[in-house]
Amino acid sequence: MxxxxxxxxxxxxxxxxxxxxxxxxxxxxDRALASVAARLGHEAQANALVASLIGAQAPGPARMGGETLMAFWMGPDQWMLDAPIDSHEDLAERIKAEAKGSASVTDQTxxxxxxxxxxxxxxxxxxxxxxxxxxxxxxxxxxxxxxxxxxxxxxxxxxxxxxxxxxxxxxxxxxxxxxxxxxxxx
Structure with a gap:
């Protein structure tokens, strides 16, 4: 062992x-990170996904938003999500499950x-x-x-x-x- x-x-x-x-x-x-990029033709769904996750509008260019689960804009239809690692160690997997194919999600921690x-x-x-x-x-x-x-x-x-x-x-x-x-x- x-x-x-x-x-x-x-x-x-x-x-x-x-x-x-x-x-x-x-x-x-003590932070978990996951990138979210909308798949072609699913931009509105990915935007809605990020908004529902952070409890606020998905951040636009050069902005960030959210509280416990926070997101910041990385590029057109792309965000990085940030959360406490103690409660969100599996952040990327949780987001993937909710994305249902509308976005590519990668663990960035x-x-x-x-x-x-x-x-x-x-x-x-x-x-x-x-x-x-x-x-x-x-x-x-x-x-x-x-x-x-x-x-x-x-x-x-x-x-x-x-x-x-x-x-x-x-x-x-x-x-x-x-x-x-x-x-x-x-």
Whole structure:
């Protein structure tokens, strides 16, 4: 019998938390992710599926929505759904069952890493990392952006709380870039 130990994207047994000045950078490891892409001719059904899952209108371009089960727009008729892993470990399978062939659903939990930045002056941090206009973020924005040459998603929960979702294979580089920008800004 193998004794496997889960590790975070940064390679530790617990999520890493760094603080500098007014900003805290937190590695988030307790979320399940699944992508949903409408199949040709089933766009309306896929849109309705996402809306029913999150209990709100399916997010449009550059938006996110929902509470416990949240979705953000990835492209035309494509969304990423996000939920607590403790209660939604089988998120992709649940969505597939409800989709009934109207959408292609893929488990994305192990493919991405997430870092949450919280505190004051986040726009000062992000202007050192990306050309996304985070200074205009008010809450609810979900924007694809390059962060240090990595394709990432910026999710604005509020001007004081922004999540960065990036490729898990680049977690160390992304963490370093975020922490360097925080130190530079504050």
């Amino acid at each position: 193998h004794d496997l130990i889960a590790i975070s994207p940064l390679g530790a047994t617990r999520p890493r938390i760094d603080s500098h000045g007014p900003v805290t950078l937190t590695e988030v490891t 192990g493919a991405w890493c997430r870092f949450d930045l919280s505190g004051d002056g986040l726009a000062d941090v992000f202007e050192r990392l990306t050309n996304a206009n985070t200074r205009a973020f008010t809450g609810g924005e979900a924007q694809r952006a390059a962060v240090e040459h990595m394709g990432c998603f910026l999710l604005c929960h509020s001007p004081r709380h922004i999540s960065v979702i990036g490729p898990r294979s680049s977690a160390g580089s992304l963490h370093h870039a975020l922490l360097t920008a925080i130190r530079s800004a504050h």
